Amino acid sequence: MGRKVLLEHINEAGIQGYDVYRSKGGYASVEKALKTMAPDAIVEEVKKSGLRGRGGAGFPTGMKWSFLAKPEGVPRYLVCNADESEPGTFKDRYLMEHIPHLLIEGMITSSFALGANTSYIYIRGEYFYLVRILEKAIAEAYANGWLGKNILGTDYSLDLYVHPGAGAYICGEETALIESLEGKRGNPRIKPPFPAIAGLYGCPTVVNNVETIAAVVPVVNMGGDEYAKIGLGRSAGTKLISASGHIKKPGVYEIEMGITVEEFIYSDEYCGGILNDKKLKAVVAGGSSVPVLPADLILKTANGEPRLMTYESLADGGFATGTMLGSGGFIVMDESTSIVQNLHTFARFYHHESCGQCSPCREGTGWMEKILHKILDGHGTLEDIDLLWDIQRKIEGNTICPLGDAAAWPVASAIRHFRSEFEDFVKNPTAHREVKYYFHCNNLDTAASYSSL
Amino acid sequence: MQLENDMAKVTIDGIQIEVPDGTTILNAARMIGPDVAPPTMCYYSKLKTSGGYCRTCLVEVTKGSEKDPRPMPKLVASCRTTVMDGMEVSNNTSAKVKDARAGVVEFLLLNHPLDCPVCDQAGECHLQDLGYEHGNYKTRTDFERRTFDKIDIGDKVQLHMTRCILCYRCVKTAEQITDGRVHGVINRGDHAEISTYVAQAIDNDFSGNVIDVCPVGALTDKTFRFKSRVWFTKPVDAHRSCDTCSGKVVLWYQGEEVLRVTGRKDEWGEVEEFICNTCRFDKKKTSDWTIEGPRKINRHSVIAANHYTNLVKPKEFKLNEIKQITE
Amino acid sequence: MTDTTDIKFSDESMALINNLIKRYPEGKHKSALLPVLHIAQAEFDGWLSVPVMDKVADILNIQPIEVYEVASFYSMYNLKPVGKCLIEVCRTSSCWLRGANDIVAHIEKRLGIKDGETTADGKFTLKTVECLGSCGTAPMLQIGEQFYENLTLEKVDELINNPQLVAKHSTYLDHTTFRKN
Ligand SMILES: Cc1cc2nc3c(=O)[nH]c(=O)nc-3n(C[C@H](O)[C@H](O)[C@H](O)COP(=O)(O)O)c2cc1C
Ligand code: SF4
Ligand code: SF4
Ligand code: FES
Ligand code: FES
Numbered sequence: 028m029g030r031k032v033l034l035e036h037i038n039e040a041g042i043q044g045y046d047v048y049r050s051k052g053g054y055a056s057v058e059k060a061l062k063t064m065a066p067d068a069i070v071e072e073v074k075k076s077g078l079r080g081r082g083g084a085g086f087p088t089g090m091k092w093s094f095l096a097k098p099e100g101v102p103r104y105l106v107c108n109a110d111e112s113e114p115g116t117f118k119d120r121y122l123m124e125h126i127p128h129l130l131i132e133g134m135i136t137s138s139f140a141l142g143a144n145t146s147y148i149y150i151r152g153e154y155f156y157l158v159r160i161l162e163k164a165i166a167e168a169y170a171n172g173w174l175g176k177n178i179l180g181t182d183y184s185l186d187l188y189v190h191p192g193a194g195a196y197i198c199g200e201e202t203a204l205i206e207s208l209e210g211k212r213g214n215p216r217i218k219p220p221f222p223a224i225a226g227l228y229g230c231p232t233v234v235n236n237v238e239t240i241a242a243v244v245p246v247v248n249m250g251g252d253e254y255a256k257i258g259l260g261r262s263a264g265t266k267l268i269s270a271s272g273h274i275k276k277p278g279v280y281e282i283e284m285g286i287t288v289e290e291f292i293y294s295d296e297y298c299g300g301i302l303n304d305k306k307l308k309a310v311v312a313g314g315s316s317v318p319v320l321p322a323d324l325i326l327k328t329a330n331g332e333p334r335l336m337t338y339e340s341l342a343d344g345g346f347a348t349g350t351m352l353g354s355g356g357f358i359v360m361d362e363s364t365s366i367v368q369n370l371h372t373f374a375r376f377y378h379h380e381s382c383g384q385c386s387p388c389r390e391g392t393g394w395m396e397k398i399l400h401k402i403l404d405g406h407g408t409l410e411d412i413d414l415l416w417d418i419q420r421k422i423e424g425n426t427i428c429p430l431g432d433a434a435a436w437p438v439a440s441a442i443r444h445f446r447s448e449f450e451d452f453v454k455n456p457t458a459h460r461e462v463k464y465y466f467h468c469n470n471l472d473t474a475a476s477y478s479s480l
Numbered sequence: 481m482q483l484e485n486d487m488a489k490v491t492i493d494g495i496q497i498e499v500p501d502g503t504t505i506l507n508a509a510r511m512i513g514p515d516v517a518p519p520t521m522c523y524y525s526k527l528k529t530s531g532g533y534c535r536t537c538l539v540e541v542t543k544g545s546e547k548d549p550r551p552m553p554k555l556v557a558s559c560r561t562t563v564m565d566g567m568e569v570s571n572n573t574s575a576k577v578k579d580a581r582a583g584v585v586e587f588l589l590l591n592h593p594l595d596c597p598v599c600d601q602a603g604e605c606h607l608q609d610l611g612y613e614h615g616n617y618k619t620r621t622d623f624e625r626r627t628f629d630k631i632d633i634g635d636k637v638q639l640h641m642t643r644c645i646l647c648y649r650c651v652k653t654a655e656q657i658t659d660g661r662v663h664g665v666i667n668r669g670d671h672a673e674i675s676t677y678v679a680q681a682i683d684n685d686f687s688g689n690v691i692d693v694c695p696v697g698a699l700t701d702k703t704f705r706f707k708s709r710v711w712f713t714k715p716v717d718a719h720r721s722c723d724t725c726s727g728k729v730v731l732w733y734q735g736e737e738v739l740r741v742t743g744r745k746d747e748w749g750e751v752e753e754f755i756c757n758t759c760r761f762d763k764k765k766t767s768d769w770t771i772e773g774p775r776k777i778n779r780h781s782v783i784a785a786n787h788y789t790n791l792v793k794p795k796e797f798k799l800n801e802i803k804q805i806t807e
Numbered sequence: 808m809t810d811t812t813d814i815k816f817s818d819e820s821m822a823l824i825n826n827l828i829k830r831y832p833e834g835k836h837k838s839a840l841l842p843v844l845h846i847a848q849a850e851f852d853g854w855l856s857v858p859v860m861d862k863v864a865d866i867l868n869i870q871p872i873e874v875y876e877v878a879s880f881y882s883m884y885n886l887k888p889v890g891k892c893l894i895e896v897c898r899t900s901s902c903w904l905r906g907a908n909d910i911v912a913h914i915e916k917r918l919g920i921k922d923g924e925t926t927a928d929g930k931f932t933l934k935t936v937e938c939l940g941s942c943g944t945a946p947m948l949q950i951g952e953q954f955y956e957n958l959t960l961e962k963v964d965e966l967i968n969n970p971q972l973v974a975k976h977s978t979y980l981d982h983t984t985f986r987k988n
Contacts, residue, residue, distance in 0.1 A: 158980065189985075210877065271904075277942070376899050392670075422583075664876045
C-alpha cells in the first residue's frame with residue numbers, strides 16, 4: 028500500500044466534523060506554524076518539500092510563494108482555487124466533501140506563511156452543497172479559535188470566506204478567477220502583471236489549488252525534507268487521482284507518485300482493471316486538456332520503459348509520444364470507444380467554455396466543434412481532418428490564456444495517434460455510428476445499448 | 481539628459497532603436513516606421529488597457545534581453561509586451577509570425593459577413609486592409625456565419641453586430657471617456673456580442689467616439705447623410721471653438737456638402753483627440769467651421785490609394801537589405 | 808433602468824446580502840455580485856429578469872450593464888424563465904463513456920421536450936451541461952443543489968415521477984447556505 032498523507036484518516040467516522048478531525052492531529056500544522064515558525068521559514072519548508080502545484084501546471088509551490096511581492100502597507104491575498112471544472116477531475120470535491128477541515132487548516136497555515144489576513148476559497152457554483160459543508164467547517168474553526176482575531180494568542184489574524192462561482196470552466200484560470208472574485212466576467216487578464224505582483228484588487232495574490240493547499244499541512248507537520256522523500260525525484264509527495272471511464276472501480280485515489288500506470292489501472296487497490304475485462308484502448312491521463320495516449324504508449328514510454336505516475340514519466344517523449352500529469356483526471360477508454368466521438372465531447376466542451384476574448388480561441392474552438400460534428404453526421408471529408416489539424420495548430424500558443432492550448436491538444440493528439448480511425452470514420456460513417464457501446468452503471472446490473480449521437 | 485538605464489535598445493526586423501523603458505514592442509516598432517509596425521485591430525494608444533485581444537500583432541522574440549538572451553517560447557502580443565534592453569524581435573521576417581497572422585485573419589473573418597460592397601466602412605476598414613495584406617485568399621469554411629440584426633443605439637449610432645470583431649475598443653471608450661457606460665459585452669465565447677442588453681440609447685457628450693474607434697463597420701454614424709463610398713468624399717481639416725472638446729475635426733465633403741464629421745486620425749488610424757457629439761453630429765454646415773485645408777491620409781489604405789485594387793502589398797524586408805539600411 | 812419597485816427581496820435574503828457584502832474589502836462590494844445573483848435567482852422563480860438584475864445593480868450600486876455582462880457570462884444564471892424542476896445532465900467525456908446520451912434521450916422521450924426546452928405545464932426544463940465533477944459516478948445529473956449519480960434509466964424515471972421535485976423551483980442556495988460572519 029502506498030503512503031497516504033492527505034486521505035490517511037478518510038475512513039474515520041465523523042472526520043468531516045471538527046472534533047474527530049482535531050482528535051486525529053488536525054490543526055497541528057497551525058499550532059506549529061504560528062507558535063514556532065517564522066512565515067519565511069514555512070516558505071522555505073515548502074520549497075524543500077518539492078511540492079508542485081496540483082491544479083494542473085505543476086509549478087513548484089515554494090517558488091511561487093517566494094515571488095509574492097510584499098510592498099509596505101498593501102494587503103496580500105491567498106485564494107484557493109476550488110473551481111475544479113476540468114473534465115475528468117473530481118478530487119477537490121472529494122477532499123472538500125469528506126475532509127473539509129484539511130483544506131481549512133491548509134488555508135490558515137498557508138495564509139500565515141504568505142502574510143495574508145483575508146483569504147478566499149473560490150468554489151465552482153455547481154458545488155453548492157459543498158459551500159454548506161465548507162461554511163460549517165469554517166464556522167467550527169472560528170468557534171475553536173483557529174480563525175478570527177489573534178489566533179492562538181498570537182498577533183496573527185485571519186478571515187476566511189467561501190465565494191461561489193456560477194458555471195464557467197475558465198474561472199479555474201487564476202486571473203479569470205480573480206476577475207470573477209471581483210464580480211466581473213471571467214475573462215483572463217493579459218499578463219504581465221502576474222497575480223504575485225498585482226492580483227485580487229490589484230494587490231499581491233497567490234492562487235493555489237485545493238490539493239496543493241491541503242498538502243501544505245503534511246509538509247509543515249513532517250518538515251520539507253521528510254515530505255520530499257515521498258514520491259519519486261522531482262515528483263515529490265502523493266497525488267490525488269480522479270479515475271473515471273471504463274474501469275471497474277472509478278473514484279479518487281491517493282497515490283504515491285512513482286507507481287506504474289499499469290499498476291494504477293489494473294491493481295485492485297486502484298482502478299481494478301477494465302470494465303467487463305475488455306481491452307484498454309486509450310487513456311487521457313491528466314484531465315481533458317492533456318494529450319490522449321493509446322494503450323501501448325500509456326503503459327510504456329516510446330523507449331519501452333514502464334510509464335510511471337509522475338510528472339516526468341508521463342511527459343516522457345514530449346507531445347509526440349507522451350502526455351502530462353495535469354490535474355490527475357484519469358479517463359480510461361476501452362476497445363469499443365470511438366475516439367472521434369469522444370473528441371467531439373471535448374471539442375464541444377472547449378467551445379462552450381471559451382471566454383471569447385481572443386480571436387483564435389473564440390472562433391477556432393467553435394470551428395473545430397462544427398467540423399467534428401459534421402464528421403459525426405457523416406458528411407466529413409479527408410480534408411476536414413487536415414483542416415482540424417491546421418486549426419488546432421493556429422490556436423496553440425497564440426492565445427491570451429492556456430485554454431486555447433487546452434482546446435488544441437486533445438484534437439492534435441487524437442489525430443496524431445488515431446488518424447486512421449478518423450479516416451475510417453470519414454469513409455464509412457454509418458459503420459462507425461452504429462457501433463453499440465455498452466455501459467455498466469457502477470455495480471448495478473443494468474446495461475443499456477447506446478447508439479444515438 | 482536621459483540616464484542610460486532608463487532606455488532600452490531593441491532590434492526589430494534587424495533595425496535597432498533606443499526607446500524608453502516600459503515602451504511596448506509595438507510602439508517601438510511604430511517609432512521605426514509603418515513597414516516594421518505589426519498590424520493592430522484592438523490596441524488603441526488613447527485607451528488604457530486596450531490591446532491583447534485580437535492577436536494580429538503577434539511577433540516572435542528571438543532574444544529576450546541582454547541579461548537573459550533566451551528566446552520567448554511563444555509568439556507574444558507586441559501591443560502588450562514591453563521591451564527589454566537587448567531584445568531582438570522578428571515581425572515581417574518571421575515565418576512563424578506570418579503563419580500565425582494568417583491564422584488570426586482567418587479566425588477574424590470566419591464569422592464576418594464579407595459584405596464590404598454594402599458596408600459603410602468599406603475603404604477605411606482595418607479588417608479589409610488586414611485581410612488583404614496578411615490573409616489567405618481561399619475561405620475554408622462552409623458553415624453558416626453568425627448573424628445579428630442591425631440595431632439603433634439611439635438616433636445617432638447604429639450597431640451592426642454581425643461585423644464586430646470584439647476588439648473591446650468601444651467598451652473601453654465608453655468606460656474611459658464617457659460617464660455611465662450603458663453598453664458592454666454580453667454572453668460568452670463565440671456568442672459574445674456588443675450590446676446594451678435592453679434597448680437603450682448610448683447618449684452622452686462623447687458617445688459618438690465609439691464610431692471612430694471601431695476598426696470595422698460595426699458602429700456607424702447614422703447621420704452620415706448620403707450613402708457614399710469614402711473614397712468619393714474629400715477629407716478636410718477644420719476646427720471651431722468648442723467648450724466640450726478641442727473642436728479639431730475632419731469634415732468629409734461631397735461637393736459642397738459636409739456628409740459627416742469625424743475625429744482626426746493619425747497614421748495608425750487612431751484619433752488624435754476625441755471629439756464631442758455636438759461637433760460630430762450637429763455641425764454639418766461649412767459656416768460652422770474654420771477650414772484648415774485638405775487632410776493628408778498617410779495610411780496605405782484604400783482612401784489613400786483611391787482604389788482598392790491598386791493597393792500594393794507592403795514591401796517585405798529581407799535580412800540582408802535591412803543590414804544595409806542600418807549600417 | 809426599468810421599474811424595480813415590485814422587486815422585493817425577503818428580509819432573510821436582504822440580511823444575507825448585506826452580510827455577504829461585508830466579506831469583501833471596503834469599496835469592493837461588486838465582489839458580491841455572483842452570490843447575490845444566485846440569491847436573486849433563488850428568490851425570483853429560478854431566473855433573472857431585467858427588473859431583477861436592475862434591482863441587483865441598485866443594491867450593489869453598479870451600472871445595470873455590469874450586471875447583464877456578468878449574468879450572461881455564467882452558465883448557471885438563467886436569463887429566461889425555467890420550469891420548476893431544472894434537470895441538468897452532464898454529457899462530457901466520462902459521462903458520455905458511461906451512457907449520458909442515453910440518459911438525455913430518455914428524458915427527452917419521457918418529457919416530450921428537447922435539450923433547452925421546458926414542458927408545456929412549466930414543470931420541467933432540460934439542460935445539457937458540461938462536466939460537473941462527478942465523472943467517477945457517471946452518468947449523472949444535477950437538480951438544484953442535489954447531484955444524482957450512477958444513473959440508470961430506472962433511476963431517472965423515479966426522479967421524474969417524484970412530485971417533490973416540482974413542488975417548488977429547484978435552486979442552488981438559500982439563506983441557510985452561508986454562515987453569519
Ligand atoms: C482554462 C484553465 C482552467 C483551469 N482550471 C483549474 C481548476 O479548476 N483548478 C485549479 O486548481 N487550477 C486550474 N487551472 C490552473 C490555474 O490557472 C492555476 O495554475 C492553479 O490554480 C495554480 O495552483 P497550483 O499551483 O496550486 O496548481 C486552470 C488553468 C486554466 C488555463
Ligand atoms: S484563450 Fe480562450 S479562454 Fe483564454 S482568453 Fe482567449 S478566448 Fe478566453
Ligand atoms: S463594435 Fe466595433 S469597436 Fe466595438 S468591439 Fe465590435 S469591432 Fe470593436
Ligand atoms: S493589437 Fe495587439 S492583440 Fe490586438
Ligand atoms: S464528465 Fe460528467 S461529471 Fe465529469
